[in-house]
Amino acid sequence: MNILEIDRLSKTFGDFVAVDQVSLSIGEGEIFGFLGANGAGKSTTIHMIASLLRISKGEIRLLGKDITKHANFAKKNIGIVPQEIAIYEDMTAYENVRFFAGLYGIRGSELKERTLEALEFVGLGDKHAVYPKHFSGGMKRRLNIACAIAHRPKLLIMDEPTVGIDPQSRNHILNSVKKLNEMGCTILYTSHYMEEVEEICTRIAIIDHGKIIAQGTKKELKAIVTDQKNIWIEVRSTENADPGKLREIAGVKQVEIEDRVIKFTSDAGVNNLNKMIQQLMADEIEIRSVEEQEPNLESVFLTLTGRSLRD
């Protein structure tokens, strides 16, 4: 059964079309990845689902009910973890979660229980009486999540929940997402970190210029990229590497240098590995290993949109 169905959804701001005829559906129990570069229409879509923006055209149904006509029902069943940390610094962690959960009609001992449970869930149980100004960035992010889950939403929208935090907090959040999902919560997840999306999402949609350009499982999306290959060459030092020259090699579409790895994206039909190696040797670069990578979501995104997700 689909928890969320979006049908030909559009949003315009004056003459500008931010979201254009978007249609997608999310099944109950899924972790659905929603990818798009900045300005692609991802946040606008999310904001319409969360009733933060009015719908210009189209329809959004949550559990079969039109969210415009049943706004309260929709709001009670949706939780949102905004991209920016949205908490009150002058209220303790407990007061923050309690306040927001209280707005969903939870009262009395149940409110207290759910508040403590949410804080415990994100690993802030022992910090419930602490003001967020004393928290690290990662802890604030976790409190941001706790504020969105205390009312036990059926659909949780997580907009870049791991931006700018340490690996430990990131792992904690990713594990929390999986755990929430196991507990029956459907999750709509956006991130600029492809590895996160690869790790936790069951299905993915890619939005560009306000339109959905692809959606499906990871396998289905990767199958789109059959016309290109990714070759990673590890070298001793990239000091002498000249990306300009490397890009001139026949078939090479893109060259990226990260640490001591030179990453080539090339036409699958062109046999050019020898030329890559020859060029590196000519530049007196010592090669340590050569590896052909399976297509990943990054390359899928690059192929479909012509730009990297982090651009």
Added chain:
Amino acid sequence: MNIWRIALKELLTLRDVKMLVFMIATPVLLVLILGTIVANGFHGSVAVGEIRVLYTNHSQEPILADSWNRFVEQSGRSGIAFERVRASADGKLEVENNRYVGYVEISDTGIKYYGNSRSRVESDIAQSMITAFEDRYRLASAVAKEDPEQAGVLLSGGESTDHVSETSVNGARQPGATDYYAIAMITLIVLYGAMTAAQLIETERKRRTAVRLLASPVTKAEIFAGKVAGNLLQNAIYILVVVLICKYMFNVYWGEHLGLVFLVLLSEIVFALSLGLGFSYIFREKAAGSILMMIIQVGAFVGGSYFPVDALSGFMRTVADFSPLEWTNDALLQIIYADHAAAAVQAISLNIGFSVLLLVAALLIMKRREGL
């Protein structure tokens, strides 16, 4: 229920000790400083010196001469001496040299009075009496044309010999400097609340908590009402504390209708809140702040926050009439010192009336907007 929840959340800022100290200490310190510095400019009573007035009577009218002499005699019994100018003296010069509080010239064309600006109170008393005499004489002259007998009765003063009647109530109780500035500073601080109110919704936007509030099953109107109610309560608590501090620490007199005084102050808090909120929707954020600051500063200047404005006239009087501080301060002074409880009605009506307009405008604009 959600309105109450949001209001309570707003009240949590009372825990901020720095804020609490600032909100209470600022008006208290201002009252203390201004009350001490300007103490000499305020007296509960005015000392009236000796009243001696010179006059010349060139009138050929026997009735006028006769009545004038009777008036001089009566005034003398009241301690106001009218003395005829000696032939060698110049009445105006005598007044100029501060030897008399006024000089009266009586002729068949009328009565002219020259007052001494250095003895304003005394001169004003003398002038009031002369004006009263002149009015009575004119009336008698008009009546004399129809019934000379009745004119005689009028001029003799009938049973009454009063030329000036006292109209002020409780003349003994006047605000001292601390009393005055307790009112003026509290109403000023309340109006400054408009600056904070202009930020009420903006802070939710800046903290991004507006997203969470709007995503929860709460309407925009509930968020708005909750924020207003919370801020209203918060300011009311601050003001209550300041009023009590002034009452018990500085012995400020708050009159016999403290409840009414609070009601007027509460209406001003509502006004300040609505002004800030309304302007934050009507104008852009920064423009709203600048316009509010200008309104508050001008309003304070002409509204009696820095000095009493009884003496304003002409254009400045008109500007003052538009100052919320003027109508609020005036109402409070009348309630406290003239025992005039009905003065509250006008101030409360104006404050609440403008508040309704501003809040409705803000709500309409907010409803049309995406987000808060």
